[in-house]
Amino acid sequence: MNRRGFVATMGAVTLAAGVPVPLQPQARTRLILLGTAGGPTPKRTRSGPAQVILAGDAAYVVDCGDGVARQAVLAGVPFNALRHIFITHHHSDHNADYGNLLLLFWASGLAHRVDSWGPAPLTRITELFLEMSKPDIDVRVVDEGRPPLGQLIHPHEIQPGLVMEDDNLRVTAALVHHPMVPVAYAYRFDAPDRSIVISGDTARSDAVVKLARGADVLVHEAFYPQAVEEMVTGRANAEPLRKHLLASHTSAEDCGRVAAAAGVRTLVLSHFVPAEDPPISDAMWAEAAGKHFKGKIIVGRDLMEV
Numbered sequence: 001m002n003r004r005g006f007v008a009t010m011g012a013v014t015l016a017a018g019v020p021v022p023l024q025p026q027a028r029t030r031l032i033l034l035g036t037a038g039g040p041t042p043k044r045t046r047s048g049p050a051q052v053i054l055a056g057d058a059a060y061v062v063d064c065g066d067g068v069a070r071q072a073v074l075a076g077v078p079f080n081a082l083r084h085i086f087i088t089h090h091h092s093d094h095n096a097d098y099g100n101l102l103l104l105f106w107a108s109g110l111a112h113r114v115d116s117w118g119p120a121p122l123t124r125i126t127e128l129f130l131e132m133s134k135p136d137i138d139v140r141v142v143d144e145g146r147p148p149l150g151q152l153i154h155p156h157e158i159q160p161g162l163v164m165e166d167d168n169l170r171v172t173a174a175l176v177h178h179p180m181v182p183v184a185y186a187y188r189f190d191a192p193d194r195s196i197v198i199s200g201d202t203a204r205s206d207a208v209v210k211l212a213r214g215a216d217v218l219v220h221e222a223f224y225p226q227a228v229e230e231m232v233t234g235r236a237n238a239e240p241l242r243k244h245l246l247a248s249h250t251s252a253e254d255c256g257r258v259a260a261a262a263g264v265r266t267l268v269l270s271h272f273v274p275a276e277d278p279p280i281s282d283a284m285w286a287e288a289a290g291k292h293f294k295g296k297i298i299v300g301r302d303l304m305e306v
Helices: 003-009 068-074 098-107 122-132 134-144 206-211 225-232 238-248 252-262 282-290
Strands: 026-035 050-056 058-062 082-086 114-118 153-157 161-165 170-175 185-190 195-198 217-223 266-273 296-299
Touching (some): 026 217, 058 068, 098 114, 098 122, 114 122, 114 161, 122 134, 170 206, 206 252, 217 252, 225 238, 252 266, 266 282
Parallel strands (some): 058 082, 082 114, 217 266, 266 296
Antiparallel strands (some): 161 170
C-alpha cells in the first residue's frame, strides 16, 4: 500500500487530554501508558516509550523515553509516589530520560529512596548521570536544602526470574530477543487484583508467551510491515534500518499470535513503528492483531489508562 493509501484509511486521531489529578491510594492496580511511540526520534503526537503502574500509594515506572517526567505529571503521578523504575534495555528511546525523571522529580520534592532495575550497565549509567548533573545537584542541596540525590537512587543490575517483591507487586523478568542489544527484558507485574506484562522491544518471542501466560494485560510493541517499507524508502540507511526493524521487533499480526498463545485477556499495542509517518489508523492496527487474537485489543495512546 502506498502513502496515499495509508492516509486514505487513517481514522480520526484523538489525543488524550491529560489533566493532573493527585494520586489516591486505591485497591485497583492501575496502568497508564505515558508514551507510545517507537524509536528515538521525537514525535509530534506521541512521547517516547514509558508506562507507569500505580499500586497502593506507589508508582512503578517502566522505561523512560523522551518526555517521561512531563507525561507522568500529566497523568497525575505525584513526585513523592515514585518508588521503582524498570528499564527493559539500553536503547535511547527506553532510557534517554531515566536520569532526567529522577533529577526533575527530586528537584520537585522527591526525598525518599528510589530503586531502579535493569540490565547492566545500569549502575554505571546512574553514576555518570549523577556526575554530569553534579553542578545542578550541589547547588540545590546547598541553596534549597535537598538531600543529595545520589544517596536516594539505588540501581540494581538484574538477572531473569524474580526481580523484586513488595506489599503491592511481585515483579519477574524474562530475556527477550532484540538483536544487537546485549540484554533485553520483558517484565511481569503480579498484583492481588491483576497481572500486567510489558514486552519491551523484542522479535516475536516464546519467552514473552511464557511470561504472559494467563495475564490480564499484555502491553506489546508493534510494527506495521507495509508502513515500515514506505517509511525507510529513500533513506540513506534504508537497507540496514529495514533489516533492523524487521528482525528486532514484532509485527502487529504476530502480537496477536503471541497474545493468543499466552491466553491473555487484553492485548495493548504500543511502541508503534511507524508512530505517525506514514500514518496508520487504529482500525488497521487492531485488524492486524485481531487476525489471530480474539480477546480485547486496545490501540494505545499517550496518557491512556488501561
